[in-house]
Amino acid sequence: MGIVIAVISGKGGVGKTTATGNLGLGIAMNGKKCIVVDFDVGQRNLDMILGLENRVVYDMVHVMDEEVALSQAVIKSKSNENFFFLAASQTKDKSVLKSSKVKKLILNLKEQYEYVLLDSPAGIESGFEHTIEFADAAIIVVNPEVSSIRDADRAIGILDSKSHKVKEGGEVAKYLIINRIIANMVQKGEMLSSKDILDILNIKLLGKIPEDKRVIDASNQGRPIILDNTSEAGNAYKRISNRMCGKSVEMKDIEIDSDGFLRKLAGIFK
Amino acid sequence: MILDWFKGKKSAIVAKDRLTIAIMADRTSTSYPFMDKMKGEIVDVVRKYVDIRAINITKEEQDNLEALSIDIEFNKN
Numbered sequence: 001m002g003i004v005i006a007v008i009s010g011k012g013g014v015g016k017t018t019a020t021g022n023l024g025l026g027i028a029m030n031g032k033k034c035i036v037v038d039f040d041v042g043q044r045n046l047d048m049i050l051g052l053e054n055r056v057v058y059d060m061v062h063v064m065d066e067e068v069a070l071s072q073a074v075i076k077s078k079s080n081e082n083f084f085f086l087a088a089s090q091t092k093d094k095s096v097l098k099s100s101k102v103k104k105l106i107l108n109l110k111e112q113y114e115y116v117l118l119d120s121p122a123g124i125e126s127g128f129e130h131t132i133e134f135a136d137a138a139i140i141v142v143n144p145e146v147s148s149i150r151d152a153d154r155a156i157g158i159l160d161s162k163s164h165k166v167k168e169g170g171e172v173a174k175y176l177i178i179n180r181i182i183a184n185m186v187q188k189g190e191m192l193s194s195k196d197i198l199d200i201l202n203i204k205l206l207g208k209i210p211e212d213k214r215v216i217d218a219s220n221q222g223r224p225i226i227l228d229n230t231s232e233a234g235n236a237y238k239r240i241s242n243r244m245c246g247k248s249v250e251m252k253d254i255e256i257d258s259d260g261f262l263r264k265l266a267g268i269f270k
Numbered sequence: 271m272i273l274d275w276f277k278g279k280k281s282a283i284v285a286k287d288r289l290t291i292a293i294m295a296d297r298t299s300t301s302y303p304f305m306d307k308m309k310g311e312i313v314d315v316v317r318k319y320v321d322i323r324a325i326n327i328t329k330e331e332q333d334n335l336e337a338l339s340i341d342i343e344f345n346k347n
Contacts, residue, residue, distance in 0.1 A: 146285050146292075153293045189280030196286045200293060 002033075004106055004116045005244075006135035008159065009142065010151030012122030015179040016141045018215060020119040021049040022226040022234070023139075026241025027115045028083035029226070034115040035074065038088035039131040041097060046119050047087050050077070051222025061089035064101040070108055079227065084113065097130045106134045115244075124158050132159050137173035139206060143180045144192040153201060175206035177240065182211045183257035193255055207240035209233050210254045302329060312340065320344040 007023075009016040017040070024036035037060060038046040047053040058073035063086070070086075077083035086109075089096065109116045120131035132138060138159055142152045156174060163172040178194050185191035194208055212233035218225040225234040226241070232254070239249045302308075309327055316322055324343040329336060 146289055149289055150292055150296065154296060157297065186282070189282045192282050192285050192289075196282065200286065200289050 002110045002112075002114045002116055003137065004110060004118065004135045006118045006120055006132045006138045006159075008120040008128065008132065008138055008140055008155050009122055009148070010124065010140075010153070010155035011148045014141050014143045014148050015209075015215070016122070017045045017049055017119050018219065018225070019139070019141050019177060019179065019209075019237070020117050021046055022224045022237040023241050023244065024085075024115070024117045025050075025077070025080060025083055025224050026226050026237050027117075027244055028077070028080045029238075030241060030245040030247075031082060032114045032245055033082050033084075033112075034117065035084040035086060035109060035113045036117045036119065037086040037109065038119050039097075039127060040119060040121040041088050041127055042090065043121065044088040044090045046085070048222060049219055050085055050224060052077070052085055052087075053222070056087040059087040059089040060105065061096050064096075064098075064105050070105075070112070088119075097127060099130065099133060102130045103134050124155055128155070129158065129162050132163055132172075134164050135172060136165065137175065139175050139177055140201075140203065141177045141179055142197065142201075144178060144182075144186070144194075144197060146192075149192070149197060149200060156201065156203065174203045176201060176203050177207050177209065178205070179209045180211045181208055181254055183255050186255045187257055205251070206243065207236060208251070208254050209236040209240075305329075312342075316342055316344075 007016055007020045020036055024034050027034040036046060036050075038044055039060075040046070041061070047056055052075050055075050058068045060073065062068045063070050063073045073086055075085045075087070077085065106116070118131050118135065121127040140152050140156060142148045159172060159174070160166055165172045176198070178197055181194070182191055186193050194205060198205055210232045212225070212231055214228060214231045215225050215233050218228060218231075225231050226237040228234045236252070236254065239252065242249045305327060309325060313322060313325055322342060322344050326341040328339045330339060
């Protein structure tokens with residue numbers, strides 16, 4: 001039995017889909033069989049991030065409606081043999097998701113994959129609720145910015161009330177990823193630090209990702225940033241995926257601008 | 271650095287203070303996420319019988335119980 005992890009955010013545009021794709025691939029790079037599922041019905045995007053948009057024939061709604069078998073709809077990555085993808089439906093409306101069908105699909109996925117990552121739609125509507133309902137754990141992606149953090153707190157609240165695990169008296173594990181950190185702004189006190197954000201949201205930190213312009217270049221090409229060894233964001237995704245696979249990886253302090261603050265400080269003592 | 275003293279509070283501190291207050295208010299919300307939709311549906315039903323002037327739904331909490339108070343005003347026939 002695998003583990004099901006919902007990737008959620010509250011607010012849109014914080015890098016949730018990018019995170020899902022990169023972490024999924026990073027987990028597969030650890031030798032674990034991993035599938036990423038796009039739950040953003042009507043706004044399919046994970047296929048673009050992964051560069052698999054031309055290979056989508058069937059989507060998760062076809063599987064849920066039993067029009068095709070799961071194996072027919074799943075797309076196998078060319079870059080990693082452990083990495084798989086299931087697309088969201090683009091044409092049908094969001095109400096196609098039914099709790100019983102979602103549950104069946106997720107149980108099916110859990111049996112076949114070690115890690116199942118669900119890319120949730122933004123917002124806190126029904127699509128979001130279906131994504132979190134049967135998840136074992138959730139990753140909340142935020143930007144160090146007020147609206148993103150406030151919306152994330154709302155999403156966490158709903159996660160706690162709608163999760164199947166919580167309803168059964170259990171607990172759904174929650175982890176935070178802070179994306180798009182700009183070190184020199186944090187140093188100048190112009191951006192919330194990870195400590196500030198953790199104080200406010202009160203959940204465990206899974207990782208920090210620096211702002212990196214190359215993320216856009218990577219999504220232009222449909223080649224996940226984690227494959228770029230020279231990218232800071234890519235390396236941050238690698239550290240996080242290693243942590244998700246049970247490796248102990250030190251939390252790198254990306255909030256200190258390596259060629260700003262520290263060097264200036266060192267300069268004083270020269 | 272000394273210049274910063276005159277510029278007032280750093281914006282990250284302002285952000286943290288504002289967020290802390292906003293989130294505290296959100297968490298003790300007197301509403302449910304489905305409130306607007308439910309309100310709309312109640313209006314649709316009641317409107318079949320009377321002419322609604324206003325509708326007000328509030329969530330109330332006591333110990334481990336939650337209750338909804340629904341006040342509907344309508345014009346005298």
